[in-house]
Amino acid sequence: MNREVKKVFVLTTAMLSFISFWKAGSVVLCDFASSAYYAGGIAAKAYGSAFPYFILGVMLLSGFLLMAYIESSSLFVRGGVYVMVKNAMGKTMAKISVAMLLFDYLLTAPISAISAGLYLGYLLEVVLPHFNIHIHFPPQTIAVIFSILVILYFLRKNIKGVKESSEDNVKIIVFVGFVAVLLISFSLYTIYKNGFKLPEFRFSFTDESLGVLKYFDFIKPVGLIAILIAFGHSILALSGLETLAQVYREIEDPKIINLKKTVIFIFVFAFIFTGLLTFFSSVIIPYDKIINEYSENLLSGLAMSFAIDYKLRIILKTLVVVSAVLILVGAVNTAIVGANGILNRICEDKVLPDSLRKLHPLYGTTYRIIYVVAILQIIIVILSGGNIFLLGEAYAFGVLWSLTFNLLSLIVLRFKKNEEREWKFPFNIKVYDYEIPLGLIILFLFVFTLSFINLFTKMIATVSGIGFTIVLYFAFSYFEKKQNTIEDIHKIDENIDEEKINISTENEVLSVVKNFTKPQKILVAVKNPNNLIHLDAVLKEVDDNLVDVVVLYIKVEKGYEYAVNFERLLPEEKELFKNVISISEKYGKTVHPIMIFSNDPVYSILSLAVSGSFNRIVMGVSANIGSEVQLENIAIKWGLVRPKDFNSTIEVNIIWERRKLIYQLV
Amino acid sequence: MVLNRSALISNIITPDDIIIRDDGFKNLDEIVDFFISKAYPLISGIITLNELKEKAKKQLSSTLTVFENGFFLFHLKLKKLDNFKAFIILTRKPTHYDKNNYDIHLSFMLLSPLSQNMFDTHLKILSNAAGIFKDSTHLLISLKTPLEVYSYIISKSK
Secondary structure (H helix, E strand, O other), X not given: OOOOOOOEEEEEOHHHOOEOHHHHHHHHHHHHHXXXXXXXXXXXXXXXXXXXXXXXXXXXXXXXXXXXXXXXXXXXXXXXXXXXXXXXXXXXXHHHHHHHHHHHHHHHHHHHHHHHHHHHHHHHHHHHHHHOOOOOOOHHHHHHHHXXXXXXXXXXXXXXXXXXXXXXXXXXXXHHHHHHHHHHHHHHHHHHHHOOOOOOOOOOOOHHHHHHHHHOOOOOOOHHHHHHHHHXXXXXXXXXXXXXXXXXXXXXXXXXXXXXXXHHHHHHHHHHHHHHHHHHHHHHOOHHHHHHHHOOOHHHHHHHOOOOOHHHHXXXXXXXXXXXXXXXXXXXXXXXXXXXXXXXXXXXXXXXXXXXXXXXXXXXXXXXXXXXXXXXXXXHHHHHOOOXXXXXXXXXXXXXXXXXXXXXXXXXXXXXXXXXXXXXXXOOEEEOOEEEOHHHHHHHHHHHHHHHHHHHHXXXXXXXXXXXXXXXXXXXXHHHHHOXXXXXXXXXXXXXXXXXXXXXXXOOHHHHHOOOOOOEEEEEEEOOOOOOHHHHHHHHHOOOOOEEEEEEEEEEOOOOOOOOOHHHOOHHHHHHHHHHXXXXXXXXXXXXXXXXXXXXXXXXXXXXXXXXXXXXXXXXXXOOOHHHHHHHHHHHHHHHHOOOOOXXXXXXXXXXXXXXXXXXXX | OOXXXXXXXXXXXXXXXXXXXXXXXXXXXHHHHHHHHHHHHHHOOOOOHHHHHHHHHHHHHHXXXXXXXXXXXXXXXXXXOOOOEEEEEEEEEEEEEOOOOEEEEEEEEEEEEOOHHHXXXXXXXHHHHHHHHOOOHHHHOOOOOHXXXXXXXXHHHO
């Protein structure tokens, strides 16, 4: 009886690599912190010298919103606005919210790229004369050309499937942080040298910034109204928070603790970088100069206003521009990736035709979706003509309304899904048997008020945003009806993508096993996608640094017919691997899924355990034969598999609901 | 590594419990009936013959361990049994097992106490039995006497 395991299929997917909170925070900051380069200037032009206080205020608000994202992430590992709203308020509202979010993503790339282009343009204006080049290139023209090139570059990169690397994000944030330290240091030096005066808390709303409110004499932009209007014009500094929901699944164990660290990191960085630097800009640069010269490149203006030698100012300005280009260009890619992800998810949900998700024949990416997104972004760039204020006007709609829906969903889910959460937004009051999420309600009311006021003060945003949402909603409804939507086959609280899973083959088990180098190895046998309690139990307790967890699926085949790609696996097998990945993401711990063909699963499990020097085998209980008979089979097969010179112990665990059987193979 | 002594096959079997025959049986049911006829006198105080046959029938229909090398492993757990007992039947002519098309020459029957404390030992005995007999059917059917078979088992248990 010599049945060696010959062929092993190793499933690999990028989803099974997890990142530290530094990297996760850097990924988010590459989107969120990029608004530091344009939010202040846009706000200053919209409502006057009080802008730095409101940018600081928005950064403080971001802290509360980040806390809300912690709670929503604890509910859904693969969360985000669509999942949250769908579970709280149903598919119709989810479609509306995702249309708004798409609007946000479609504008993020143009505004980021245009901003980077403007920084570059203004730098060239100063630097080129030093090289005796006296051709004047209007910065807005440079911005448009630059933006189109950047979007085309990332279009190509995403078609080819080159994934954004979190390592690159860390490098960008480190460099941006370095520039921030320089800017803060020289700001403090300049303030020390020249003295300072706090910016005036004064509003000077333009007709554009009042929107339709200017037609209502009884609504005066003073007091609380003015504050809310000003807040609404500053809210574009919040763009990028949704990235946290997307990146949560990649955070390593312990997930919620690391998520909290990520949030603190993001908040502190953004508060200092966006909030403080904008404030220093308002203190150091005279307000008129901000409006007339530096509204499109505020941080460059800050560098040029320091009380230092001119050449040093140029060097600093160059560093600012390099940091601007790096982080803003990164935000362009995040927007394309984000839009691609959202559209994939709603195609999966049969809200858009699945043909849109057709894979590229060579690269296996959803190239049609990427093309649609990139083309729309280029059209927006061209229509804007490099006018960042126009884009800024339109921008806040998607940001605010998707946040509003997200918060409302969180409140609804407190009642609808009132199970224990790993973390809850604070300030909850118990009234009889109910817990009222007062903190969330206050936050929601504030954000909703801003969203509501913005409908009247940001007419471009309102018209384009509502128009876009309506068009997209009807498109969704049309295609959904056309496809005779079937019931969502996924679990109601998880929406798992059919993301790319690669299968590679190894001709010997040993060549697979040699990759597992941690001190301990656990082999988890899986079969039933609805019975993974044992895998959950293992991942809950295991130390990812010390233990390799190999998840083994044995495909029982009499004829040894090998399926060579994921597409040929049965639906329940795909479901099994998706659920394995989902549990792995839940705990942020890496697993190595492998698949073997065999007509004797127990024999193969034991054989692999011996060849791979595994310390433990974990199985779920067999519904057909029960745990005792299962162990008897294992014991008998162990007699067949056990090498004569075996001088170790393998522990066998059979785990099911609240029970665990342990047996030592010696 | 020295095997758990209480799980050694040599400790739960004697040469008298090893039966060598020339003729095979008609089917597995006959092998089990033969086992029962050997075992019942030793356990008649704790179970009736009908009850034993019923248990055996149930075990045969639920789990079956027949190996392609001609080895049949059969086990029963009984309440009130306070120790392990085993029997071996060797037939020079095989008993044909239709389901898998195997020819059985060697049958091992284990009676185990139905006790949680003894379950671990029960498993180890099964494991040891499978290990000892996995490659040895043809060798064993060439042996002449139960004592020779018993000596082989002892040598394998070390």
